[in-house]
Amino acid sequence: xxxxxxxxxxxxxxxxxxxxxxxxxxxxxxxxxxxxxxxxxxxxxxxxxxxxxxxxxxxxxxxxxxxxxxxxxxxxxxxxxxxxxxxxxxxxxxxxxxxxxxxxxxxxxxxxxxxxxxxxxxxxxxxxxxxxxxxxxxxxxxxxxxxxxxxxxxxxxxxxxxxxxxxxxxxxxxxxxxxxxxxxxxxxxxxxxxxxxxxxxxxxxxxxxxxxxxxxxxxxxxxxxxxxxxxxxxxxxxxxxxxxxxxxxxxxxxxxxxxxxxxxxxxxxxxxxxxxxxxxxxxxxxxxxxxxxxxxxxxxxxxxxxxxxxxxxxxxxxxxxxxxxxxxxxxxxxxxxxxxxxxxxxxxxxxxxxxxxxxxxxxxxxxxxxxxxxxxxxxxxxxxxxxxxxxxxxxxxxxxxxxxxxxxxxxxxxxxxxxxxxxxxxxxxxxxxxxxxxxxxxxxxxxxxxxxxxxxxxxxxxxxxxxxxxxxxxxxxxxxxxxxxxxxxxxxxxxxxxxxxxxxxxxxxxxxxxxxxxxxxxxxxxxxxxxxxxxxxxxxxxxxxxxxxxxxxxxxxxxxxxxxxxxxxxxxxxxxxxxxxxxxxxxxxxxxxxxxxxxxxxxxxxxxxxxxxxxxxxxxxxxxxxxxxxxxxxxxxxxxxxxxxxxxxxxxxxxxxxxxxxxxxx
Numbered sequence: 293x294x295x296x297x298x299x300x301x302x303x304x305x306x307x308x309x310x311x312x313x314x315x316x317x318x319x320x321x322x323x324x325x326x327x328x329x330x331x332x333x334x335x336x337x338x339x340x341x342x343x344x345x346x347x348x349x350x351x352x353x354x355x356x357x358x359x360x361x362x363x364x365x366x367x368x369x370x371x372x373x374x375x376x377x378x379x380x381x382x383x384x385x386x387x388x389x390x391x392x393x394x395x396x397x398x399x400x401x402x403x404x405x406x407x408x409x410x411x412x413x414x415x416x417x418x419x420x421x422x423x424x425x426x427x428x429x430x431x432x433x434x435x436x437x438x439x440x441x442x443x444x445x446x447x448x449x450x451x452x453x454x455x456x457x458x459x460x461x462x463x464x465x466x467x468x469x470x471x472x473x474x475x476x477x478x479x480x481x482x483x484x485x486x487x488x489x490x491x492x493x494x495x496x497x498x499x500x501x502x503x504x505x506x507x508x509x510x511x512x513x514x515x516x517x518x519x520x521x522x523x524x525x526x527x528x529x530x531x532x533x534x535x536x537x538x539x540x541x542x543x544x545x546x547x548x549x550x551x552x553x554x555x556x557x558x559x560x561x562x563x564x565x566x567x568x569x570x571x572x573x574x575x576x577x578x579x580x581x582x583x584x585x586x587x588x589x590x591x592x593x594x595x596x597x598x599x600x601x602x603x604x605x606x607x608x609x610x611x612x613x614x615x616x617x618x619x620x621x622x623x624x625x626x627x628x629x630x631x632x633x634x635x636x637x638x639x640x641x642x643x644x645x646x647x648x649x650x651x652x653x654x655x656x657x658x659x660x661x662x663x664x665x666x667x668x669x670x671x672x673x674x675x676x677x678x679x680x681x682x683x684x685x686x687x688x689x690x691x692x693x694x695x696x697x698x699x700x701x702x703x704x705x706x707x708x709x710x711x712x713x714x715x716x717x718x719x720x721x722x723x724x725x726x727x728x729x730x731x732x733x734x735x736x737x738x739x740x741x742x743x744x745x746x747x748x749x750x751x752x753x754x755x756x757x758x759x760x761x762x763x764x765x766x767x768x769x770x771x772x773x774x775x776x777x778x779x780x781x782x783x784x785x786x787x788x789x790x791x792x793x794x795x796x797x798x799x800x801x802x803x804x805x806x807x808x809x810x811x812x813x814x815x816x817x818x819x820x821x822x823x824x825x826x827x828x829x830x831x832x833x834x835x836x837x838x839x840x841x842x843x844x845x846x847x848x849x850x851x852x853x854x855x856x857x858x859x860x861x862x863x864x865x866x867x868x869x870x871x872x873x874x875x876x877x878x879x880x881x882x883x884x885x886x887x888x889x890x891x892x893x894x895x896x897x898x899x900x901x902x903x904x905x906x907x908x909x910x911x912x913x914x915x916x917x918x919x920x921x922x923x924x925x926x927x928x929x930x931x932x933x934x935x936x937x938x939x940x941x942x943x944x945x946x947x948x949x950x951x952x953x954x955x956x957x958x
Contacts, residue, residue: 354380354389369452372399388418388430403442403449410437416484431484439492464654465628467590474582477544481537485510487517494561500524501561505533513537519548521558529558542582549575550600557600570612574600588627595621597640613681613833616642629655635663642677646697657706664699668720671695682833685825686840689729694720703804711801714793717843726848733841733850736824742863744871754871756862762874764885766858769873772890774857775936776897779927782816783934786853790817790846791839817842820860865903866896880951890941891949894924894931907955914951921947 355378362373376395383389391414398408416430442449490505501523508517515535522528530551537544550558550573557572578596585591597619604612618641623634630653639646649663671691680687696718703711726733739757743750754760778785784792792815814822821841826834845851866876876896877885888896895916899906909920916924924947931937937945 354383358391370401371452372401373397374399386418388416390414390416400449400452402451403447405440405442405449407441407449407452408437408439411435413437428479429482432482433486434490435488437487437490439490441492441494441496443496466631466654467585467626467628470590470592470626471585474542478539478542481539481544482510483513483537483539485515499561508533510535510537513539521560523559523561526559531558543579545577545579547575547577548573555600557602570604572600572602573598590626591624592626593621593623595619611681613679615679618642629653635665642679643673644677657704659704659706660701662699662701664697666697667718668694668696671724678837683837685729685732686837688732690727691844692725692727693723695724696720703800705804708801708804711797711804713797713800715791715839717840717847719847724847726844726850730850732825733845736859737851737855742824744863744865751869752871756859760862760872760874762872762878763862764858764872764874766854768884768886769858769861770886770888770893772937773861773873773885773888773893773897775931776894776927777861777900779931779934779936780897781819781900785816785857788815790815790842815842816860817846817856819864820856821845823863824859864900866899867903867906870903880953882952889949890945891924891947894927894947895920895949898923898927910951910953910955912955914953916947916949916951 358378362375365371366373374395374397375393377393379392381390381392393413393415394411396408396410396413397406399406412433412435414431414433418428418430440449485508487505487508490503490508492503492505494501494503501521504520504522506518506520509515513536515533515537517533519531519533520528521531532549532551533547535544535546548560550556554574557574559570559572576596576598579594581593583591583593597617598615599617601615601618602612603615620637620639622637624637625632625634630651632652633648633650635647635649637647637649639648646664646666649661649665651659651661653659671693674695675686675689675691678686697715698718699715701713703713739755739759741753742756743753745751755763757763782792782795795815818838821838822834825841826838845856862872862874864873865871866873867879870876870879873885873896876899877883877888880896881888881892883892895909898920899909909917911917925945928937928942928945928947932939932942
């Protein structure tokens with residue numbers, strides 16, 4: 293009780309004299325804080341010393357890491373990377389390093405010529421982002437950067453650039469490849485770049501090209517500069533160049549414009565991807581944008597425009613081609629096993645536009661699907677947009693009205709025989725009319741002079757009409773000869789619209805299997821258009837013009853079927869230099885066409901596909917070889933199936949015929 297009273301008394305005194313209580317506690321806390329302060333100072337000093345030490349060592353560790361990485365690249369790529377001096381002038385805790393390199397040389401160990409040399413390079417790179425290691429190039433500045441690519445006499449000084457695989461084949465995932473590529477592009481595309489002068493020289497085989505880029509400056513993702521290109525001893529060509537890089541929006545674009553006026557064009561030798569391809573242009577623009585990416589697919593757009601285009605290649609045309617404007621706005625989706633071009637994509641040629649759908653898949657086997665479905669489009673822009681240099685007849689014609697175009701190509705390369713191919717022009721509401729240039733086609737309804745070509749060269753000219761003594765009018769063509777030709781060449785000629793779907797599918801399947809063009813699958817109308825209107829050069833554009841002309845002739849009934857068949861049998865080759873059925877009947881049998889027998893008609897019909905090899909069908913005495921006789925029997929069987937020949941005629945058929953051609957092989 294006494295103890296309790298003393299405690300209460302002390303509390304009371306403390307309350308009555310608060311200054312005494314505060315002084316006592318201050319003295320206590322002063323002692324305590326003094327001890328902790330010493331500890332805090334010691335710990336803080338240690339941390340500061342550690343940070344200073346780490347700061348001093350960061351550059352050392354960074355340099356070691358850089359040299360280690362260089363040594364690894366040198367070993368893996370078989371290349372020497374020589375650096376005169378390397379400095380890290382600044383770094384941050386966010387993993388950004390400012391690096392300066394003096395006197396850099398890159399040279400393939402097997403090459404005598406350095407590939408790259410620069411006096412000075414400054415670059416800012418980010419080596420980690422958060423807790424993740426990375427390598428993002430922020431800035432680049434270079435002085436006197438020189439690149440020399442050499443590939444001559446089997447030696448190449450840039451082999452080290454090529455991708456080095458690990459030797460194992462992995463299952464290809466297109467979405468992962470695209471994502472990986474976009475990631476690399478995003479990392480290596482700086483938003484700031486300054487290059488006072490970049491010189492790139494390529495000595496590829498016998499081609500020597502110099503590219504000089506000056507005043508290149510790129511800030512905040514937008515760059516401009518000037519390039520001079522000199523191909524061999526040709527006059528230098530100047531270009532203005534520009535680009536844009538937006539890493540956040542994943543947009544990358546570029547632009548090239550030939551200096552010297554809107555009509556000035558220039559060559560870009562690095563576009564010579566294909567042999568003998570020559571490309572010139574005035575302006576080129578391109579833009580890539582990543583729209584979205586998820587686990588299933590990656591969506592992106594690719595757009596571009598080329599103006600003042602001039603190109604020449606023997607696959608495209610046999611003359612230089614000029615196109616005012618060509619462009620595309622493509623919307624693509626990339627899947628693990630497929631790449632798809634959406635049908636909302638647009639391909640432009642001058643004023644004409646198409647909306648193709650394309651899908652390439654590589655699951656169990658490779659498959660390509662190509663579709664176009666255009667409805668009620670104005671015909672005039674399509675015909676007017678076709679370059680005059682590419683086509684021979686179409687540029688002289690003006691077509692009005694509405695038309696449609698459908699095309700399908702579906703091929704599974706694991707089963708080529710299942711190929712599906714079809715195309716069709718549609719005269720919407722029968723509105724298409726040939727307003728100008730109709731005479732280019734209808735002139736063949738009358739007598740005309742025809743020039744026969746052999747291997748693309750003119751051989752002789754002859755009249756298709758009464759002025760030619762060997763001309764055979766339609767009423768003198770034996771019905772059996774007509775039926776034999778139809779059975780051998782085009783059984784549905786008198787009923788189809790100029791095209792035969794099954795024949796084209798079979799021809800395409802055979803060409804794909806052979807890996808080259810072997811069969812044409814052309815109808816008689818197509819063969820006639822090719823021989824009458826078009827050059828004999830095998831180019832892609834000639835085939836397209838052939839299709840358009842066949843459709844116009846058949847749809848507009850510009851030449852009757854009877855007249856087309858009459859022209860066909862009078863211009864086709866039956867033996868070297870033997871043109872038309874009149875000359876053929878005389879050459880083989882000393883007869884007029886109307887005097888030919890059934891077996892003779894069938895024999896002549898089988899010669900149309902290979903007239904130059906007629907001698908191989910004959911024995912020295914002029915009779916048919918056994919192989920040829922079997923072919924005649926086969927054609928006769930087909931004629932029975934197609935009801936071109938009766939069973940009685942087939943029973944009386946005798947392929948043992950004799951021509952008037954006799955050889956002396958001794």
